[in-house]
Amino acid sequence: MKKTSTQPLHLRILNDVQNNILSGKWQPGFNIPFETEMAAQYNCSRMTVNKALTQLTKSGLLERRRKSGTFVKRPQSLSAALEITTIQSEVEKLNRRYSYRLMSDQLRAIETIDQIYLDIADGKNIRDINCLHFADEQPFCFEQRLINIDAVPDINNVKFNDEAPGAWLLKKVPWSRANHQIFAVAATDSVAQNLNINNGDPCLVIERTTQNNAEKITWAKLSYSGAMHNLQATFTP
Amino acid sequence: MKKTSTQPLHLRILNDVQNNILSGKWQPGFNIPFETEMAAQYNCSRMTVNKALTQLTKSGLLERRRKSGTFVKRPQSLSAALEITTIQSEVEKLNRRYSYRLMSDQLRAIETIDQIYLDIADGKNIRDINCLHFADEQPFCFEQRLINIDAVPDINNVKFNDEAPGAWLLKKVPWSRANHQIFAVAATDSVAQNLNINNGDPCLVIERTTQNNAEKITWAKLSYSGAMHNLQATFTP
DNA sequence: AAGTGGTCTAGACCACGGG
DNA sequence: CCGTGGTCTAGACCACTTT
Structure with missing residues (x-):
């Protein structure tokens, strides 16, 4: 079928599939229609569908297996480019033993200050x-996190006593964009106390906002002792 | 033409073109052969060539204009993902006036310590x-840089009195990989003096090694006052 | 053996933009 | 205008994997 709008058909297909995934309609593991079925649905050739699905596979949203079909991939790393995954994998990559402690966890009404990070209605x-x-x-990272509970179904039943919220979210929630700000700051009282370092020592701070197409999902502030940590990233053009 | 090796033909074409660019054989601005010419050369259909060139355009190595043809793109940003380009553009994005001062510039024999950063022969x-x-x-960033002069033809004629080496290299040299390490450190004497801050103040330090397919091109250590700077990055999966 | 994606063809028409 | 890339087709055969 010839395209009728201004947008190429393969991009329309790509966006449709992407929206089905990011909206949560097609959950991780879902077996999406075969190329031939989608070609029939869009009344186009299989090549056009293939172009869209191949691109989404390269982007990491889909996983394809011959004979089996095409599946929505489980969200994994924060992109191959910036090798931040979970703090646990960071620690284990350093050949050190990982452990975790929940300090506080409350469900509370949103305040004005939060809306800077998560733009949610009053x-x-x-x-x-x-x-x-x-x-x-040894304290490695102090994490402060806010989660938009409307963007994450099921979260009300989850306790974070044994698993960190970042790790749980990474398994559970597909996202389309993550924005980072990275600072070097002098440790404040509370951070110094938690990380067991001296007040004023340099700290590497990462603030990350993660969102899907529709809304912001979570905001996290990760504070590392400067002496113990550095961030690595590899890029290709 | 049916493929004869194990590698798909469109990938072979992609790699051939990429090697021509990264090896320097096809310089930035070079007008590469038309799709029809390459299809004839590889004895395949235009679609197959198109698949390779479309991918390289998405990767940022090529620039295509109808009627004019396909050109090797001038190396620009450090990928759209991590928005580090030149320090000048960083400063100007903050609506501040940029200026630059060369502190020292010497051509010298490689020492053991350098080989940690640039693995070059004795x-x-x-x-x-x-x-x-x-x-x-106001001092914004202190830059220490080592350049592998064998990887950069023409560099011997260039003075860096008015233009920073980073800006010049970015215009001049295609690269295939950039590796970053990001630290928060306490300012040492020399850095504190150059940045006009107090000894021990937190600094954001970025160490970057840039390489092409064959060798490492340059190493840079950029030190920013923590109070004046933060790093931003946006990622999509 | 059969079903699915991976690749490729030999055309076609259109959109854009330089001359 | 006309040359170039952008998109699309209606097939085809092959590669891989599960049954």
């Missing part, structure tokens, strides 16, 4: 969590 | 440069 509730990550029993 | 020479970037006449 009156909504958010999950406000503080926790600590350890490497060999 | 006896070779490198360019060793220190310079300062200013925002509104």
Whole structure:
């Protein structure tokens, strides 16, 4: 079928599939229609569908197996480019023992200050969590996290006593964009206390907002002792 | 033509073109053969060539204009993902006046310590440069840079009195990989002096090694005052 | 053996933009 | 205008994997 709008058909197909995934309609693991079926549905040739699905596979949203079909991929790393996954995998990559402690966890009404990070309407509730990550029993990272509970179904039943919220979210929630700000700051009282370093020592701070197509999902502030941590990233053009 | 090796033909074409660019055989601005010519050369259909060239365009190595043809793109940003380009553009994005001062510039034999950053054979020479970037006449970034002069033809004729080495290299040299390490450190004497901050103040330090397919091109250590700077990055899966 | 994606063809028409 | 890339087709055969 010849295209009728201004947008190429293969891009329309790509966007349709992407929206089905990011909206949660097609959950991770879902077996999406075969190329031939979608070609019939869009009244186009299989090549056109293939172009869209091949691109989404390269982007990491789909996984394809001959004979079996095409599946929505489980969300994994924060892109191959910036090798931040979970703090646990960071620690284990350093050959150190990982442990975790939940410091506080409350469901509370949103305040004006939160809306800087998560633009949510007044009156909504958010999950406000503080926790600590350890490497060999030494404080490694202090995490402050806000979660938009409307963007994450099921979260009300989840306790973060044993698993960090970042790790759980990474398994559970597909996202389309992550924005980072990275700072070097002098440790404030509370951070110094939690990381067991001196007040004023340099800290590497990462603030990350993660969103899907529709809304912001979560905001996290990760504070590392400067002496213990550096961030690595590899890019290709 | 049916493929004869194990590698798909469109990937072979993609790699051939990429190698021509990264090896320097096809310089930035070079008008590469038309799709029809390459199809004839590889004895395949135009669609197959198109698949390879479309991918390279998405990767940012090529630029295509109807009627004119396909050109090797001038190396630009450090990928759209991590928005580091030149320090000048960083400063100007903050609406501040940029200026630059060369502190030292010497051509010297490589030492053992350098080989950690640029793995070059003994006896070779490198360019060793220190310079300062200013925002509104205030020190903004202290840059220490080593350049593998064998990887950069023409560099011997270039003075960096008015243009920073990073800016010049970005215009001049195609690269295939950039590796970053990001630290938060306490300012050492020399850095504190150059950035006009107090000894021990937190600094954001970025160490970047840039390479092409064959060899490492340059290493840079960029030190920013923590109070003045933060790094931003946006990722999509 | 059969079903699915991976690749490729030999055309076609259109959109854009330089001359 | 006309040359170039952008898109699309209606097939085809092959490669891989599950049954």
